[in-house]
Amino acid sequence: MLKPTESLQYTEYIVDSNLRVNDNRKDLQAYQKSLETYDWMIKSSKAKFLPKLNAFGSFEMYDNKVAQFNANGYLAGIQLSWNVFDGLKSKSEQEKYKAERGMENGKSLWKFSVIWELLLRG
Numbered sequence: 440m441l442k443p444t445e446s447l448q449y450t451e452y453i454v455d456s457n458l459r460v461n462d463n464r465k466d467l468q469a470y471q472k473s474l475e476t477y478d479w480m481i482k483s484s485k486a487k488f489l490p491k492l493n494a495f496g497s498f499e500m501y502d503n504k505v506a507q508f509n510a511n512g513y514l515a516g517i518q519l520s521w522n523v524f525d526g527l528k529s530k531s532e533q534e535k536y537k538a539e540r541g542m543e544n545g546k547s548l549w550k551f552s553v554i555w556e557l558l559l560r561g
Contacts, residue, residue: 477540484533490521 462468496515522529 473543474540477536477543480536481533481540484529484536487522487525487529487532490519493518493520 494515494517497513499512501510501512
């Protein structure tokens with residue numbers, strides 16, 4: 440059975456006494472986190488234009504006891520890859536995330552303006 444992690448507190452007003460939206464509301468905090476997620480997705484899509492550097496290595500022991508050759512082997516290396524042209528896929532992905540973030544921001548501004556007007560009318 441799932442139990443809540445926080446206690447539920449009733450607040451009568453959704454705005455502070457100085458007509459400012461209360462920042463402690465969970466829906467506003469969730470909205471802020473969703474905008475931060477879009478920012479991280481945009482940064483991630485920008486990173487696709489950068490080269491990637493990979494390093495690898497291994498060490499192996501051969502016939503330690505059976506034939507007693509005392510043979511060892513090791514391998515180390517680096518790999519550099521850079522996707523110079525991907526058919527503008529990375530650029531279009533970046534623009535898509537920017538547009539989605541803008542749409543999300545526009546929706547919330549419209550909702551908050553309607554709520555604000557209702558509160559001011561009282």
